[in-house]
Amino acid sequence: MLLQAVVQWVGDTHQNTSTSVSVPIRAASGPISLIAYGTAPGARRRRRRRPLVESTGTASRPRSEATPPRQEHTIATSDYSARHLSVLEGLEAVRKRPGMYIGSTDSRGLMHCLWEIIDNSVDEALGGHGDAIDVVLHADDSVEVRDTARGIPVDIEPKTGLTGVEVVFTKLHAGGKFGGGSYASSGGLHGVGASVVNALSERLDVEVDRNGKTYAMSFRRGEPGTFADEGEPTPDAPFTPFVSGSVLREVGKVKKAVTGTRIRYWADRQIFTRGASFQPDELFGRARQTAFLIPGLSLRIRDERPGSLTDGGFPLESTFRFEGGISEFVEFLAPDTALTETWRMTGTGTYTETVPVLTSTGAMVATELDRECEVDIALRWGSGYETVFRSYVNIIATPKGGSHQAGFEAGLLKFLRQQVEQNARRLKVGTDKIEKDDVLAGLTAVLTVRLPEPQFEGQTKEILGTPAVRAIVANVVAARFAELFASPKRDDKAQTAVVLDKVVAEMKSRIAARAHKETQRRKNALENSSLPAKLVDCRSNDVANSELFIVEGDSALGTAKLARNSEFQALLPIRGKILNVQKASVSDMLSNVECASIIQVLGAGSGRSFDLDTARYGKVIIMSDADVDGAHIRTLLLTLFFRYMRPMIEEGxxxxxxxxxxxxxxxxxxxxxxxxxxxxxxxxxxxxxAGLKRSGKKYQDPIQRYKGLGEMDAEQLATTTMDRHGRMLRRVKVDDAEAAARVFELLMGNDVAPRKEFIIDGAGLSRDRIDV
Structure with a gap:
């Protein structure tokens, strides 16, 4: 086998130069990573150090001892030959350069190793083999992964003469994902997972149920052998490596139909940094995600480590199983109230791809293959404007999208744009065209594609690069939406009409927001001519310290002017009850004088264009009367902020x-x-x-009852409501605003039945409870 040795020339430290060349080396058998170091021409001669591993031209088993720190060799160029090349054989290269395989040796690298093992079981489930995976974080810092899949092959692999178990755990780039016969689609492509984890483990035990028997094998830092355990297994138990050939032990019998694999390993603390630890929140969160993507798969996670806690609210033992698959995933992700039901769209497409194929002789031959891509989409629109989109390739998350996401967006935009044009009269649409953001507003969607050997851009698998997938996904989206919009069912017709109405409303909102955006931004707090004349602004330009009081009526404004601290407190009076934005369109909201004034004065935009960083005031304080009308006004204002300026509420x-x-x-x-x-x-x-009477104190009678803020004089208003040292404020939370929105939807929405029920239930309300 012809291998490539990377020979790195390390120059004089003052020159700070380096070059690299490839040197072909012929070896007898086995994968060999070969690294050598030498001095660049013209560099100073340095003392030669003994090579880490002497090159023999043949593969040998990795050493069981921990690999010492890297030593660089410097030799004179006149005395450089093949005997100076250092050969790292088998898994020794992994221990020498772990970062090349797992990225880092901190907690991220530790979790990477764990996911390499879990993903092997997940790939089996993805192919329809096995429906249960258990992961246990043991108290002794080991981790165990069990599945009910087919079990690692235990027969002899003809090229190496080793059992399938030993090949999987000791040979890099070995597995069932290269020949193309064992997996139609797979999340793991590199074939280094199990062997890398084995190399970086102080101890690894594997048990396989197959052929009615249970087989077992153990490894110490990648080397197969046996441990002399006394009681519970431990990496400190005496270890005996195999001298000639390895032995796959038969340790029990099972029913013929029982299959599966159990792997338990102890990460090598000589490799990983001192603070590296398994992250339970990441483990639980990704396990839940995987269970959503593979319907019927049960993923059970148990953390037995003492003192272990999760920040995500997960119990330390959780089981995830979702029969509804990505449809349930959409319901889980959705941040708002549904406008449509969750639609499921599936389809397939084929394409031709020329790829190098490994033949039985070991040669790589460029071959034209027919590929099939499976597309599965779940989506629904909600009442909000936030877009939640998740895309996956063979259950690998692609947070930066790629050709599959581009195809989804292109297909959806093209189809809905055609529908809007066909219904332009009903929708009252002129020449304006909908854009991608209009279509995606309020959309929650999960897109998964499954295909053999996907191409990713970069090493992180965050972007799918296979070009043909774009057209396949776009065609599936267009075809399924065409079926949905052509459906004669009444519910389908109603929901598709809702989608078009929402898309057009978002388009009009975007156009209106673009027109108003520049007038809403604050350039000069005191000289901006676009600010309403009725605004009583403060003198300070310190946004964090400033406060905007929204005051009910002109009578309260007069008193508030005298009560405020004009340095940092601004006043904006509103005339009575503002527009109920729960039912109003965006254009109606922007046309309303009071709503527009609040948006203008705050200066941060509205809806999707809202930019919290440009807000002109640090706090907004709603100051209304303590009666029924005041509560109504406060609720209307909360609904306005919740629907169009929600980040202000979310940031408190x-x-x-x-x-x-x-x-x-x-x-x-x-x-x-x-x-x-x-x-x-x-x-x-x-x-x-009662307290005054008990203490014998007198008080003026009758007690003054404030019907409104206008009844207070300036001193009383300042003391009770505006002065920072004596006032009482209630911070509005998202839950408060959501409750207000629900009440308005109930009382003023389009659904009559819940409102009728509410009125009937409230008919017996005691009049004494009504504060008028």
Missing amino acids: RVFAAVPPLHRVVVVHAGSKPNETIYTYSEDELKKVL
Whole structure:
């Protein structure tokens, strides 16, 4: 076999130069990674060091000892020959350069090794072999992966003369994913997973159920042998390597139909950094994702390590199994209320590809192959504008997309653009064209494609590069949507109409937002002519310290002007109840004077164009009366912020002022000034009055009851509602805004039945509970 040796010339440290050349080396058998070091021409002569491993021209078993740190050899160019080449044989190259295979030796590398083992079991399940995978993080820092798949082959591999188990765990680029007969599609392509994990493990035990028997084999740092365990297995047990040939032990019998593989290994702490540890949240999260992608697969994760915790809310033993597959995945991912049901679209396509194929003689021959690509899509539209899209190739996540995602977007945009043009009169669309963002707004979708030997861009498998997949996915999307839009069913017709309405609404929103965007941005806080004249701005340009009070009515505005701190508190009065944006269109919302004023003053845009970083104020405080009308106004404002300026709520920058309901004046005898107590509910007032009576204190009667903010003088308003040291504010959370939106949908939405039920249930409400 002709192998390539990479010979790196390391120059004088002052020259800081290096070159590399390829040298063909013929070896007897086995994969050999060969690295040699020498001095560049003209460099100073240095003391020659003994090579790490002497080249013999034949493959040998890896050493069981830990590999020492790398040593570089420097030799004079006049004395350089093949005897100076260092040969790293078999798995020794993995231990020498682990970063080349797993990326790093910290926690990420440790998790990479674990996923290499798990993915082998997942690939079996992907091919329809086995429906259960168990992963156990043991208390002794070992990890065990069990599956019910076909089991690693135990017969002899003809080229090496070794059992299939030993080939899988000791030979790089060996496995069932190269010849093309064992896997139609696979998440692992490189064939180095199990062998790399074995090389980087202090101990690895494997058991295989196959042919009615249980077979076992153990390894120490990649070398096969036996451990003399006394009780529980441990990497510290005495180890005896095989001297001549390896032995796959028969350790038990099982029923003929029982198959599967169990692998337990202890990561080599001589390789991995001191702080490297298994990450339970990553493990649980990716296991759940995998179970969504393979319907019927049960993935059970158990963490037995003492003191282990998860940040993602997972119990330390969780089982993931989803019969609905990616349809359930869409429901899990969706961030909003559904406008359509979750549609499932599947299809296949074929293409021809010229690839190098490994023949039985070991030669690589360029061969033209017919490929098949399976497409599976689940999607639905929701009431929001956020797009949630996940794409996968053979269950490998492709977060940066690729040809499959491009095909999905192109097919969807082309079809819906045609539908909008055909329904232009009903949709009241002019010459404007919908764009990709209009179609994707509110869409939650999961796209999976399965194909043999996919091409990825780069080493991270984040972008699918196979060109033919684009057209296949686009055709499947167009065909399935054509069937859906042509369906005579009433529900299908209603839901497809909803999709077109939403897409057109998003288009109009985008156009309106583009037209208003520049006028909404703050260039000069005090001189921006586009700001409403009724805005009473503050003097400070410090956004983080500034506050915008949205005040109900002009009467409260007059008092608030005197009560505020004009340095950092701005005031914006609104006239009564603003538009209910729950039912209004985006254009109607932007045409409403009060809504437009709030968006303009805040200066950060609305909807998808909202940019929190350009907001002109650090806090928005809704200051309304403490009565039913005030609560109604506050709810309308919360709905506006929730639907069109949600990041303000998500970042905790929207507040509701809590003004008092009562003012109790405690009368003191003599020259001592009277004391003022504010209460915020009827129950609190009763407790205060009862306390005053018990202590024998007098108070002015009748108690002042504030019907609105306009009844307060400036000092009272400042003390109770505006002064930072004495006021009471309630931070608005997303849950509060969602509740407000639900109430408005119930009371003012298009669905009559829930509203009727609500009115009937509330008919018996006590009038005493209504604060008028």
